[in-house]
Amino acid sequence: VLPRRLDEVVRLLTRLPGVGEKTAMRYALRLVGDPTLARDLGQHLQQLPDRVRPCERCCNLAEIADDGRFLCTVCLDTRRDLKVLCVVAKVQDLMAIERSGAHRGRYFVLGRLLSPLDGVGPEELPLGALLRRIEEDEAEEIIVATPPSVDGEATALLVAREVAKLSIRVSRIASGVPHGGDLEFADQVTLGRAIDGRRQFD
Ligand SMILES: [Zn+2]
Numbered sequence: 001v002l003p004r005r006l007d008e009v010v011r012l013l014t015r016l017p018g019v020g021e022k023t024a025m026r027y028a029l030r031l032v033g034d035p036t037l038a039r040d041l042g043q044h045l046q047q048l049p050d051r052v053r054p055c056e057r058c059c060n061l062a063e064i065a066d067d068g069r070f071l072c073t074v075c076l077d078t079r080r081d082l083k084v085l086c087v088v089a090k091v092q093d094l095m096a097i098e099r100s101g102a103h104r105g106r107y108f109v110l111g112r113l114l115s116p117l118d119g120v121g122p123e124e125l126p127l128g129a130l131l132r133r134i135e136e137d138e139a140e141e142i143i144v145a146t147p148p149s150v151d152g153e154a155t156a157l158l159v160a161r162e163v164a165k166l167s168i169r170v171s172r173i174a175s176g177v178p179h180g181g182d183l184e185f186a187d188q189v190t191l192g193r194a195i196d197g198r199r200q201f202d
Contacts, residue, residue: 059109081105085139092184102192113151160201171198
């Protein structure tokens with residue numbers, strides 16, 4: 001019953017996380033009813049893959065610069081403390097820590113967690129890039145802010161072991177964020193305390 005093109009839009013929207021058939025249909029009808037929104041959205045989506053990519057240095061999201069490079073706003077910020085590097089699982093966790101204001105250094109985004117059950121082993125994590133980042137910044141402390149889940153703890157241990165090869169202090173954020181909880185949804189005060197109360201790995 002739907003025009004083929006509209007049907008296609010609905011189908012594509014359902015591929016987004018948390019968007020079911022009904023929501024997709026609501027979005028699609030809204031876009032049909034608002035041509036300006038549809039055109040603006042289309043134009044920005046078209047440019048997204050070429051203009052926004054992981055930062056060359058830390059894998060946070062970055063917009064392309066005039067020289068064609070992808071460096072995020074954190075890496076471009078010269079007031080940042082290069083001595084402290086915070087390792088997170090995903091970009092949303094970086095954003096949550098930024099909101100807490102508890103970390104003034106730079107970041108490294110792993111992109112995924114170690115997960116033996118899902119077949120994600122150490123070789124799937126960008127550990128080489130992390131070590132290069134640490135050496136280039138001459139960082140003196142690494143804060144591992146992976147979530148307090150089984151996979152998050154396993155990843156933290158792996159990162160600590162790798163970084164130990166460089167003889168650099170590695171600390172783990174304190175508990176406070178509920179076990180199995182998501183950093184992304186922790187409130188700013190809790191997250192700030194977890195970072196302030198970090199403990200060094202043995
Ligand atoms: Zn960056």
